[in-house]
Amino acid sequence: MALYTIQPVKVPQVDTKYRKIRTALPVPESIPIIEQLRKYEPQSMQGQPPLIWDRAEGFQVFDKWGNMWLDWSSGVLITNAGHAHPKIIRALQSQLNQKLISSYVFYHEKRAELVKLLAEKAPQGLDKVFLLTTGSEATENAIKLARTYGIKKGGKEKHIIVSFHNAFHGRTLGAQLAGGIPALKEWIVNVDHGFVQVPFPDGFFQEDTSFDVFLRTLDSLGVEAKNVAGVITESYQGGGPFFMPKAYAQQLETFCRENDALMIYDEVQAGFGRTGKWFAFEHYGVTPDLIACGKGISSSLPLAAVIGRSDVMELYAPGSMTSTHSGSPLPVASAVANLLALEEEKLVENAAELEAVLMQGLNKIQKKHPAQVGFVSGKGLVAGLQIVKPGTKEGDGATAQKINEACFHKGLLMFAPVGAGGMCIKISPPLSITEEALQEGIGVLDEACDEVLK
Numbered sequence: 001m002a003l004y005t006i007q008p009v010k011v012p013q014v015d016t017k018y019r020k021i022r023t024a025l026p027v028p029e030s031i032p033i034i035e036q037l038r039k040y041e042p043q044s045m046q047g048q049p050p051l052i053w054d055r056a057e058g059f060q061v062f063d064k065w066g067n068m069w070l071d072w073s074s075g076v077l078i079t080n081a082g083h084a085h086p087k088i089i090r091a092l093q094s095q096l097n098q099k100l101i102s103s104y105v106f107y108h109e110k111r112a113e114l115v116k117l118l119a120e121k122a123p124q125g126l127d128k129v130f131l132l133t134t135g136s137e138a139t140e141n142a143i144k145l146a147r148t149y150g151i152k153k154g155g156k157e158k159h160i161i162v163s164f165h166n167a168f169h170g171r172t173l174g175a176q177l178a179g180g181i182p183a184l185k186e187w188i189v190n191v192d193h194g195f196v197q198v199p200f201p202d203g204f205f206q207e208d209t210s211f212d213v214f215l216r217t218l219d220s221l222g223v224e225a226k227n228v229a230g231v232i233t234e235s236y237q238g239g240g241p242f243f244m245p246k247a248y249a250q251q252l253e254t255f256c257r258e259n260d261a262l263m264i265y266d267e268v269q270a271g272f273g274r275t276g277k278w279f280a281f282e283h284y285g286v287t288p289d290l291i292a293c294g295k296g297i298s299s300s301l302p303l304a305a306v307i308g309r310s311d312v313m314e315l316y317a318p319g320s321m322t323s324t325h326s327g328s329p330l331p332v333a334s335a336v337a338n339l340l341a342l343e344e345e346k347l348v349e350n351a352a353e354l355e356a357v358l359m360q361g362l363n364k365i366q367k368k369h370p371a372q373v374g375f376v377s378g379k380g381l382v383a384g385l386q387i388v389k390p391g392t393k394e395g396d397g398a399t400a401q402k403i404n405e406a407c408f409h410k411g412l413l414m415f416a417p418v419g420a421g422g423m424c425i426k427i428s429p430p431l432s433i434t435e436e437a438l439q440e441g442i443g444v445l446d447e448a449c450d451e452v453l454k
């Protein structure tokens with residue numbers, strides 16, 4: 001990943017309704033803070049845009065020095081309801097006033113409210129909810145449940161977890177075994193051969209999107225379908241966003257049903273309205289057995305969840321599937337307020353409606369630079385541009401970084417490019433963004449692309 005320079009650059013001043021840039025960037029006064037972070041944190045934490053967040057509200061981010069960015073990051077797809085949503089702030093203040101900020105291993109009332117809300121949001125039959133803290137924990141837990149279910153139903157042979165090339169499910173051991181990026185697994189050395197990966201039908205890198213590829217790959221890996229305990233997939237792969245064809249997802253569901261394998265959808269990134277539906281798997285017309293949730297579940301504090309079929313969720317005896325911070329009162333209060341805000345303010349609908357505006361704008365940009373913008377995709381309020389070496393599918397991370405940085409200088413904020421070699425400019429504003437602000441952002445990206453790709 002390319003690093004942002006922390007040498008201040010004089011940039012043109014910006015002063016619009018949604019963006020204000022009044023200083024050199026990075027702000028000279030912010031450099032000591034960035035240097036302190038770089039000194040005490042591992043370099044793995046570098047690669048973040050060089051600004052110091054002071055306040056974030058709605059779809060804007062502010063620093064202390066008078067700059068204001070239009071946010072197209074939502075942190076990292078966290079703040080679906082918008083930054084510092086007033087209802088979430090009020091819920092947190094009220095929780096603090098109540099003087100209950102930690103309770104596990106004891107019950108509290110808000111936890112009861114949240115698990116009910118989540119179960120009601122999930123498809124029928126998925127009526128148990130286990131609260132956790134991070135997305136990685138949620139995917140780990142789903143994998144563990146699938147294996148536990150498999151060996152209970154089919155004996156030890158039925159333990160295979162199938163996942164996809166290029167998949168990302170988190171950075172802990174189990175999550176990375178299921179991940180589909182080989183470089184991230186080198187540290188594991190003795191990989192568990194019970195984890196296998198098949199090509200993801202993204203329609204860009206993998207042109208053959210037929211379900212046959214899934215079956216043929218399992219066959220070539222010597223995996224018998226009856227031994228599959230579970231299949232885990234992101235509802236869309238983050239480096240795109242890349243979606244499966246609907247027919248593929250439905251055939252995958254049939255495969256899982258026929259082989260009594262659990263279908264796990266990792267909705268950590270895709271859930272809670274991001275794609276214009278509560279859960280992104282709804283676009284496929286399928287019903288998972290387990291859903292892993294995180295990020296947008298609270299639009300703020302760390303919270304994750306596994307929502308699933310009760311026969312699967314009940315596999316562990318009382319006291320044997322727990323976590324210290326499960327259902328911690330503050331994250332829970334923020335999640336309840338978040339879910340209500342998303343619903344009451346029709347933010348999922350807003351994401352669905354603005355999809356056309358966003359995609360039209362991005363397609364126009366691609367038309368101007370067809371050799372370098374290799375692929376454009378998106379749904380709801382998540383989208384991406386793949387920046388490639390002219391006329392190829394080979395990623396050009398350096399150019400993507402330049403576009404990202406140019407946007408940053410103009411007051412449009414995105415996290416660093418993602419995907420293979422950092423080739424993907426990822427767009428994910430809070431779902432509360434207005435059409436006018438979205439259009440302004442598209443204009444800025446267009447200008448940045450013109451400058452960098454000229």
Ligand code: PMP
Binds near residue numbers: 134137238270
């Ligand atoms: N699954 C997906 C699809 C994700 O995007 C992420 C985070 N980027 C995770 C799992 C891991 O979540 P966390 O960083 O909260 O552990």
